[in-house]
Amino acid sequence: MLRKILLIIAFSLVAIIIQILFGPWLTIRAIRPDFLLILVLLVGRSEGKVVGQIYGFIIGLIADAIGLGSFLGLSALAKTIAGFGSGSLKKRRSRLNPILFYGIEVLIILIHFSIIYLINFKGVEITTQAIILQYILPSALYTGIFYFVIQYFVPLSLE
Amino acid sequence: MWLKIIRFIIDQYVYLLLIFLISLSLFILAHNNSPQIRTMQGEFADVFAFLHYPKVWVNDLSNLVEENQELKEENLRLALLNAQLKEAYLENQRLREMMNFADTTRLTILPAEVISQGTTPLYNSITINVGRKHGVAPNMAVITNDGIVGKTVSVGNNNTLVQIFLDVNFRLGVKFQISREHGIMHWQPNGLAEVREIPKTAIIYPGEKVLTSGFSEIYPPNIMVGEVVEVHQSANNLFQIATVRPSVNINSIEEVFVVLRK
Numbered sequence: 521m522l523r524k525i526l527l528i529i530a531f532s533l534v535a536i537i538i539q540i541l542f543g544p545w546l547t548i549r550a551i552r553p554d555f556l557l558i559l560v561l562l563v564g565r566s567e568g569k570v571v572g573q574i575y576g577f578i579i580g581l582i583a584d585a586i587g588l589g590s591f592l593g594l595s596a597l598a599k600t601i602a603g604f605g606s607g608s609l610k611k612r613r614s615r616l617n618p619i620l621f622y623g624i625e626v627l628i629i630l631i632h633f634s635i636i637y638l639i640n641f642k643g644v645e646i647t648t649q650a651i652i653l654q655y656i657l658p659s660a661l662y663t664g665i666f667y668f669v670i671q672y673f674v675p676l677s678l679e
Numbered sequence: 680m681w682l683k684i685i686r687f688i689i690d691q692y693v694y695l696l697l698i699f700l701i702s703l704s705l706f707i708l709a710h711n712n713s714p715q716i717r718t719m720q721g722e723f724a725d726v727f728a729f730l731h732y733p734k735v736w737v738n739d740l741s742n743l744v745e746e747n748q749e750l751k752e753e754n755l756r757l758a759l760l761n762a763q764l765k766e767a768y769l770e771n772q773r774l775r776e777m778m779n780f781a782d783t784t785r786l787t788i789l790p791a792e793v794i795s796q797g798t799t800p801l802y803n804s805i806t807i808n809v810g811r812k813h814g815v816a817p818n819m820a821v822i823t824n825d826g827i828v829g830k831t832v833s834v835g836n837n838n839t840l841v842q843i844f845l846d847v848n849f850r851l852g853v854k855f856q857i858s859r860e861h862g863i864m865h866w867q868p869n870g871l872a873e874v875r876e877i878p879k880t881a882i883i884y885p886g887e888k889v890l891t892s893g894f895s896e897i898y899p900p901n902i903m904v905g906e907v908v909e910v911h912q913s914a915n916n917l918f919q920i921a922t923v924r925p926s927v928n929i930n931s932i933e934e935v936f937v938v939l940r941k
Contacts, residue, residue: 537733544796544930550870569693577700585723586730592720593707600700644847646868
């Protein structure tokens with residue numbers, strides 16, 4: 521148990537440092553991959569709903585506080601829901617149809633970015649369609665690509 | 680009755696926890712602008728400042744960093760002086776008889792290093808490595824030699840979070856260097872900015888420089904903001920809208936200057 525907690529803390533530190541170090545380099549037209557979301561998804565599906573949502577909340581709050589991504593509490597909100605959603609997939613990887621399993625994960629990523637961008641752009645003169653096409657979908661795609669690559673290396677040690 | 684409630688809590692604790700965490704997030708979100716939350720954020724940034732160290736180490740690998748910083752500081756002073764001279768020239772043309780024109784760009788500035796550009800996809804701020812200890816307070820202008828970057832928001836002892844102009848909620852009082860029109864600049868999600876409600880009679884030139892107006896208590900006057908890309912009519916055809924490209928490339932800034940005193 522303690523080993524697992526230490527492992528998650530270590531992964532979190534690495535993910536935050538990667539996000540800080542490489543995030544700006546990987547930015548394409550204001551879109552960058554969210555490595556913390558990737559970790560939340562991995563922890564959630566490995567440890568379940570309770571750990572997933574608590575972890576999502578804590579890491580989201582830390583991300584908001586140290587980087588002021590946008591509003592304090594916004595990442596915490598989005599990542600709590602992502603952690604919960606991902607936690608629902610615990611031990612279902614082998615039982616579910618792979619298309620359905622990964623489809624749910626894509627949906628979680630989309631919901632996460634929808635929460636972030638729709639709240640962040642509230643009151644700004646930009647259409648919902650533009651937010652979806654210019655921000656939500658590209659961010660989800662960019663993060664999704666990294667997620668599906670990283671998950672082949674990381675989750676086995678967590679699950 | 681109590682047993683039923685306890686059983687319900689035990690049975691549904693996963694969902695109750697989810698509701699609690701979502702409510703807590705929404706509560707924090709709703710109180711984002713409260714001074715307590717801002718102070719807490721500044722302190723929090725101090726505690727987790729160590730997470731930015733690897734980036735600082737990478738940045739400091741070069742032995743020329745210090746010398747570079749001094750040169751950039753000198754460059755900023757010269758850029759400000761240059762902007763001041765251009766302003767003086769234009770002002771002299773308009774007000775030839777006026778004498779003893781006051782120097783308004785003697786700023787007290789503090790150099791700082793950018794240690795983070797945000798950790799989430801939507802970054803509306805940067806973290807810099809100076810704080811209360813160095814004399815920084817909330818609502819101080821942050822600039823580079825290219826122009827305006829933003830303003831300080833949450834100040835910790837050694838670190839400060841800076842709201843950058845890419846934040847869609849950022850507003851800036853500006854003036855056009857040639858036409859002398861004033862306006863409020865709104866930043867757009869596409870990285871450009873707009874100055875709206877410019878009278879139809881005003882003649883704004885594409886390529887015209889846009890400077891801070893000096894009416895703000897935060898931003899000093901005559902700091903470069905950007906240049907006009909295009910001018911078009913508003914939807915109701917009553918005003919003009921100028922689209923402005925910012926002079927600072929926020930993705931590439933490594934050092935900034937906090938204006939301690941105008």
